[in-house]
Amino acid sequence: MNLLFKALNDPTRRAILEMLKDKDMTAGEIAAQFDISWPSVSHHLDLLKQAKLVLTVKEGQFISYTLNTTVMDEIIKWLLQFSTPKN
Amino acid sequence: MNLLFKALNDPTRRAILEMLKDKDMTAGEIAAQFDISWPSVSHHLDLLKQAKLVLTVKEGQFISYTLNTTVMDEIIKWLLQFSTPKN
DNA sequence: GAAGTATTTAGACAAATGTCTAAATATGTG
């Protein structure tokens, strides 16, 4: 839970997740969308990976990043405890 | 969105929210549940308030904190964009 | 209004975070 909220607590990382919603992307494609350096983006990707919010697949020379929506459901479940009056 | 995720990115603050799920509490009652100093708890409450995750009601000498679940729904909505294949 | 309780504000400090540049590690190609 900690890693999850930590990973979500950054605009760049949230933007990455929104990009991956539409299609899988390589680290390079992702980095190209931002004005920060590649190593910084790589670091963000690492945190997302630690939180298991993204999964990586090696595709030859490239590394493709994919959303892992399973983990999203975990946060949603945590949040829903507040919406329902009595569980 | 930024303030929201920032507010959620701390175990103490998440614990406070879970406590408030059951019943409204005064700042003092909340602070008593933790081993950290009252000013620290007050600071956490302030961040929760900034994120509008909690609302305050002055009850005489005390300040009562209440959950604001409306805001939770906002995060859930953001998260749900990833769960549904095509919006 | 003086004194007591509840809570926040101020200011300091160590630890965590996001960024950078430079270098290292794959992987693919001639």
Next chain:
DNA sequence: CACATATTTAGACATTTGTCTAAATACTTC
């Protein structure tokens, strides 16, 4: 194998964050 491309790792540095103690503010009661 040598070289080029893709990505990560290392190390440094400024900013942000969570914590503390001390002091200030707000409300209640005598």
